Amino acid sequence: MPELPEVEVTRRGFADRIAGGVVTALRVGKPLRWALEVDPDSLVGRTVVSVRRRGKYLLIDLDAGLLLVHLGMSGSLRFAPALPEPGPHDHFDMTTTRGTLRLNDPRRFGAVIHVESEEAPLARKLLGGLGMEPLDDAFDVERFHEGLRRRRAPIKQVLLAGDVVVGVGNIYASEALFLAGIRPTVPAARISRPRAVRLHAAVREVLARAVEAGGSTLRDFSHIDGQAGHFQLQAMVYGRAGEPCRQCGAPIRLLRQGQRSTYFCANCQKP
Template sequence: MPELPEVETVRRTLNELVTGKTISSVTVKLPRIIQRPAEPEVFAQALAGQTIESVERRGKFLRIRMNGLVMVSHLRMEGRYGVYQAHEPVELHTHVIFHFTDGTELRYKDVRQFGTMHLFQPGEELVQKPLMKLGIEPLSSEFTLKAMTDKLSRRTTKIKPLLLNQEYIVGLGNIYVDEALHSAGLHPERTADSLKPAEWKRLHEAIHETLERAVEAGGSSIKSYVNGQGEMGMFQHQLLVYGRKNEPCTRCGTPIDKFVVGGRGTHICSRCQRLPRVKKSSGEV
C-alpha cells in the first residue's frame, strides 16, 4: 500500500498536471470505487463543470479540491492515477476517467479494485469519514516531540503497532516504521511507556528524516507504485532494513532479521535494535 511519501509524490505530480483543468464529464466503469455519493451517476453529474484548484494530501489520502467540491481518494493497494490524451488507448483495469475540456483525461487504474473515492462540500471532508479521525501529519509543524509523546508515551502497546495506527500519526506504513525504528535504534516490540526521553527524541527525528528522504527520492517502488507520470520511486535503493532479510546491516554487519509484530512482517537488526531484558524482581530466581 502506498505510504505517505508515495502519496505525497503523486500529489505533487498531479498538482502540476491537472490544476486549472475543468472536468467536462466523468466515466465510472466500476461503481464500487465510488463510496460517496452512493450513486455513481450522481457523482459524475456533480463533477461536470468543476475546475480543479489544487491537489492536497491528508495522511495516505489525496484531497482534490475544486471550485465547488472536494474529492477524497485513497489508492489502497495498487491504485494509480495518470494523465493521458483522450485518443490514447484505455488500459485494462481503468475504472474511473475524468474527461477534461482541453482533450486530456485523468484516469484511475486499480488492478486490485480496493481504491475509494468520496465527494464532499468543501470543509465537510475533514469532519466526516474517512478523514475525521486521522492523527498528526508527521511532516507538518504540528508534529513536535511534545505532540508525539503526549499521544503515545503513556501507552502500554508495542511501539510499532502504535506508529501504524493512523489515529495517532498519519501516513506511516510498514516500510517507514521499520526504517524509522532502525534509525532510532529501537526494537519494535518495546512498549511505548518503556521509552526514555532520549529515545523518544531519536524516534521523532528518525520519523521526520526518513519521510523527508523518501519524499525527496519519490517514494519506494516495492511492487507496482508509480507517480502520476508513470515514474518509479527510488527510495527502495536506500532502505536499511525493510526487504533486506539475511542481508548485512549497513551499520554493524549483522544479518537482518524478519519476524511478525502486530500481524505485520517486521525487519530489524538484532544488534542495533536490542530488546532490553526485563529485570527480575527481588525474590525471583
C-alpha cells in the same frame, strides 16, 4: 500499498498541472471500495482549484465540494493531456481542460468519493481520526511523546495505526525505528522522551528521503508519469532478512507483527 511518500509524490506530479482545469467529462468504471456518492455528470463544469494531501488521502478541491482519492492496496494515478482508451483496471477518469486524471487499481481497494466539504459526515469519518502530519511543522515532538505514552502496544504497531502520527507505513516504520535505534517490539508507553525525540526526527528524515526518492515501488506503485520509485533500494533493514546490517554487519531479523513483516537489527536497535 502506497503510503504517505507515494501519495505525496503523486500529488506533486499533477497538482500544479491540473489546477484551474474545468471538468469536461467523468467516467466511472467497475465499483471501487466506496462509491462516488454523486451522479458523475453533476461534476461536469466544476473547476479544479487545488490538490492537497491528508495522510494517504488526496483531496482534490473543486469550486464546489471536493474529491477524496485513496489509492488502496494497488492503485496509482496518471495525468496527461491525453490518455489511451481505458483498460480493464482503469476505474475512474476525470477529463479536464488541462488533461485527464485516471485511477488504475487492479485490486479495487481504492476510492474516489465526492463530499460537500471536509465537515461532511463521510469526510469526518475517513479523516477525523488521523494523527499529526509528520512532514508538517505542526508535527510536535511533545505531542508525539504524549501520544506514545498513552499506548501499550509495540511501537511499530502504534506507528502503523495512524492516530498518533499519520502515514508511517510498514516500510517507513521499520526504517525509522532502525534510524532511531529502537527495537520494534518495545511498548510505546515505555519510550523515554530522549528516544521519542530521536524517533520523531527519524520519522521526518525517512519520509522526507522517501519523497525525494520518488517513494517505494514493490509491486504496483508508479508515479503520475508511470515511473517507479527507488527508496526501496536505500532501505537499511526492510526486505533484507538474513542480510548483513549495513551498520554493524549482524544479520537482519524478520518477525511478524499484526500480520505485517517487521525487519530490524537486534544489535543496533535496543529494547
